[in-house]
Amino acid sequence: MLLSITLAFVVGRGLFNAAIALSIAYVPQYYRVVRNQTVSVKTELFVEAAQAMGASTWRILRKYLFGNVIQSVPVLFALNAADAILILGGLGFLGLGLPENVPEWGSDLRQALEALPTGIWWTAFFPGATMTLMVVGLSLFGEGIAESIEPDRDR
Numbered sequence: 001m002l003l004s005i006t007l008a009f010v011v012g013r014g015l016f017n018a019a020i021a022l023s024i025a026y027v028p029q030y031y032r033v034v035r036n037q038t039v040s041v042k043t044e045l046f047v048e049a050a051q052a053m054g055a056s057t058w059r060i061l062r063k064y065l066f067g068n069v070i071q072s073v074p075v076l077f078a079l080n081a082a083d084a085i086l087i088l089g090g091l092g093f094l095g096l097g098l099p100e101n102v103p104e105w106g107s108d109l110r111q112a113l114e115a116l117p118t119g120i121w122w123t124a125f126f127p128g129a130t131m132t133l134m135v136v137g138l139s140l141f142g143e144g145i146a147e148s149i150e151p152d153r154d155r
Helices: 002-009 015-041 045-052 057-094 105-118 122-149
Strands: none
Touching (some): 057 105, 057 122
């Protein structure tokens, strides 16, 4: 919902406007994740021990909170990048994405639909397969980052 509202307020088609719209739409996710991680980490025993040992507030924030909270941001970034590719591809497919002179997978798929009934399948296959592989790759990369940060998460 926030993405459609953002796209309605960003005037014109272009890469810069699409980047602004997606950035505005994804900022609340980062805020929620960082806030929830901060609330969770600040109640941990090691923060209480640092306070008991006389560590300053800035030292606790920098060493204990920031180090533990920032770990989830790269995972969210990789998953949001995959989501952004799908959104831009969908908008390009509908003709609402980037201008016609800017190549993108969604508009390539839309143009390939006209050639599909004639048997020219590869014009639709390669943009679709590339977009699929990119999204799956970014999702797996995000999961790999999450697994490297917390190896015992699923066990």
